[in-house]
Amino acid sequence: xxxxxxxxxxxxxxxxxxxALTNIxxxxxPGEIFGVIGKSGAGKSTxxxxxxxxxxxxxxxxxVAGQDITKLTDRELRSTRHQIGMIFQHFNLIxxxxxYQNIALPxxxxxxxxxxxxxxxxxxxxxxxxxxxxxxxxxxxxxxxxQRVAIARALASxxxxxxxxxxxxxxDPHTTTTILQLLKDINIxxxxxxxxxxxxxxxxxxxxxxxLLLDKGKIIEQSDVIEFxxxxxSHLAKNLVKTSLRQELPIILQQQIKPTASDNTNALIRxxxxxxxxxxxxxxxxxxxxxxxxxxxxxxxxxxxxxxxGIMVTEVISGLENLPQAIDYLQKNDIEIEVxxxxxxxxx
Amino acid sequence: xxxxxLTEFFLATWQTIYMVLASGAFAVLFGLPLGVILMISxxxxxxENKYLNVILAAITNGVRSIPFIILLVAIVPFTRLITGTSIxxxxxxxxxxxxxxxxxxxxxxxxxxxxxxxxIEAGTSMGASPLQTVVKILVPEALPxxxxxxxxxxxxxxxxxxxxxxxxxxxxxDLAIRYGYQRFEVGIMLATVVLLIFLVQLIQYLGDFxxxxxxxx
Numbered sequence: 191x192x193x194x195x196x197x198x199x200x201x202x203x204x205x206x207x208x209x210a211l212t213n214i215x216x217x218x219x220p221g222e223i224f225g226v227i228g229k230s231g232a233g234k235s236t237x238x239x240x241x242x243x244x245x246x247x248x249x250x251x252x253x254v255a256g257q258d259i260t261k262l263t264d265r266e267l268r269s270t271r272h273q274i275g276m277i278f279q280h281f282n283l284i285x286x287x288x289x290y291q292n293i294a295l296p297x298x299x300x301x302x303x304x305x306x307x308x309x310x311x312x313x314x315x316x317x318x319x320x321x322x323x324x325x326x327x328x329x330x331x332x333x334x335x336x337q338r339v340a341i342a343r344a345l346a347s348x349x350x351x352x353x354x355x356x357x358x359x360x361x362d363p364h365t366t367t368t369i370l371q372l373l374k375d376i377n378i379x380x381x382x383x384x385x386x387x388x389x390x391x392x393x394x395x396x397x398x399x400x401x402l403l404l405d406k407g408k409i410i411e412q413s414d415v416i417e418f419x420x421x422x423x424s425h426l427a428k429n430l431v432k433t434s435l436r437q438e439l440p441i442i443l444q445q446q447i448k449p450t451a452s453d454n455t456n457a458l459i460r461x462x463x464x465x466x467x468x469x470x471x472x473x474x475x476x477x478x479x480x481x482x483x484x485x486x487x488x489x490x491x492x493x494x495x496x497x498x499x500g501i502m503v504t505e506v507i508s509g510l511e512n513l514p515q516a517i518d519y520l521q522k523n524d525i526e527i528e529v530x531x532x533x534x535x536x537x538x
Numbered sequence: 539x540x541x542x543x544l545t546e547f548f549l550a551t552w553q554t555i556y557m558v559l560a561s562g563a564f565a566v567l568f569g570l571p572l573g574v575i576l577m578i579s580x581x582x583x584x585x586e587n588k589y590l591n592v593i594l595a596a597i598t599n600g601v602r603s604i605p606f607i608i609l610l611v612a613i614v615p616f617t618r619l620i621t622g623t624s625i626x627x628x629x630x631x632x633x634x635x636x637x638x639x640x641x642x643x644x645x646x647x648x649x650x651x652x653x654x655x656x657x658i659e660a661g662t663s664m665g666a667s668p669l670q671t672v673v674k675i676l677v678p679e680a681l682p683x684x685x686x687x688x689x690x691x692x693x694x695x696x697x698x699x700x701x702x703x704x705x706x707x708x709x710x711x712d713l714a715i716r717y718g719y720q721r722f723e724v725g726i727m728l729a730t731v732v733l734l735i736f737l738v739q740l741i742q743y744l745g746d747f748x749x750x751x752x753x754x755x
Contacts, residue, residue, distance in 0.1 A: 271665035
């Protein structure tokens with residue numbers, strides 16, 4: 191649905207040339223929720239603005255619904271933009287227009303009749319739960335309600351694609367959840383393709399199908415969201431996942447952990463299992479078949495895109511000599527295992 | 539106060555109101571589009587045009603640099619062309635308008651600049667044309683600021699109109715100069731000042747009221 195090919199964006203400033211985006215290539219499939227994550231200054235905003243040409247890439251192609259929009263005339267571009275909805279971190283509602291009038295704006299721009307506008311706006315008010323707020327002004331609404339208005343407005347011209355520019359970044363955690371739910375609902379009900387940028391891993395975890403990690407204007411990695419969380423490749427991704435999944439060891443263990451084994455130490459291992467592997471009684475197998483006794487120190491179950499992801503840190507009390515077989519068995523069952531280090535036997 | 543004096547007061551008050559409102563209306567009529575063009579010709583997202591911007595800005599600043607009393611007499615041929623005469627209250631409206639257009643245009647430009655960039659961006663993302671951006675987003679959103687600009691312009695015009703006496707335009711300022719200054723009639727001077735203060739307060743009050751009414755922030 192969206193494809194960026196060889197996109198570069200450079201700015202010329204007094205300080206010299208700034209490469210905001212370098213060698214950007216990615217594809218967003220129809221109907222998926224595609225998340226771009228990165229720190230502030232990574233180029234996320236520039237990237238998403240290139241998709242509807244709020245910023246023109248210096249070179250490269252931007253394909254939306256099969257057409258290279260960088261080649262369109264101004265007039266053609268405007269009508270293509272009706273197919274691309276966008277919502278923003280600061281909502282960008284017109285303060286002198288009511289909720290209803292804000293949602294009607296894109297339709298007025300297209301030139302719909304009053305009746306047709308009403309026929310389009312009313313269902314959107316219902317979809318976003320704003321019927322009662324219809325005649326209020328943005329200043330009278332909460333942040334979450336404002337973003338709902340913005341979403342309804344972005345949907346008014348029946349776009350094929352919705353761009354979300356840090357849409358939940360100025361909302362509190364609870365409101366963020368409700369807005370993400372709404373986005374997911376829309377994605378399912380309308381089959382809308384969503385491209386979002388965020389700096390919050392929770393957003394990725396909650397609704398994205400696909401992740402792209404951006405840093406200093408370059409793509410660091412992109413993958414399916416489950417793969418991203420279970421097998422992050424780059425250092426940056428590993429760190430993000432670690433923080434997001436609360437994989438950091440308790441401080442008391444971090445202080446005691448040693449890189450090498452000695453006579454009176456036990457190994458600390460981390461086990462990550464997801465999908466069908468979660469149904470496998472693997473701890474029982476390790477104990478009964480391989481004589482490995484484990485002591486669970488930390489365990490966490492996450493839900494990522496309707497998938498279960500379990501993370502467990504255990505101390506190997508005995509049977510360390512059988513660890514190679516254990517690793518073999520676990521990997522066969524799609525369970526990841528990693529030796530984190532060693533702690534003294536009586537440490538806890 | 540004699541009846542003659544009272545008639546003079548009524549006439550002068552009327553002349554001031556007439557000059558301020560008529561030139562104010564023309565200043566808004568021409569200054570609003572000028573302010574809009576000044577703003578959008580500088581804005582890369584709408585209709586950037588450096589040359590147009592530089593030329594318009596130069597003309598605007600040029601007219602604003604001319605002391606009003608000079609402008610009043612300097613454009614006499616133009617005034618005669620428009621009104622058929624260079625003397626009188628109606629004639630004074632022409633230089634007052636010419637002086638107020640660039641003044642108001644800059645106030646409009648500043649009010650438009652205060653519209654958050656995000657709103658313009660949102661409009662662009664919705665496929666708004668430059669004209670639609672101006673009509674549907676920029677001007678409505680800046681309306682409270684534009685109304686404040688009208689208030690400031692009208693009050694400035696009250697001040698400018700005091701000089702209209704130089705071309706026989708009359709008005710309260712002229713009355714104060716003729717009676718109060720040239721004839722040392724302090725009472726009349728004070729009375730005109732009080733009337734002017736009242737007029738300015740009234741304009742400010744109405745302007746604030748309207749600006750508040752159209753603002754929903």
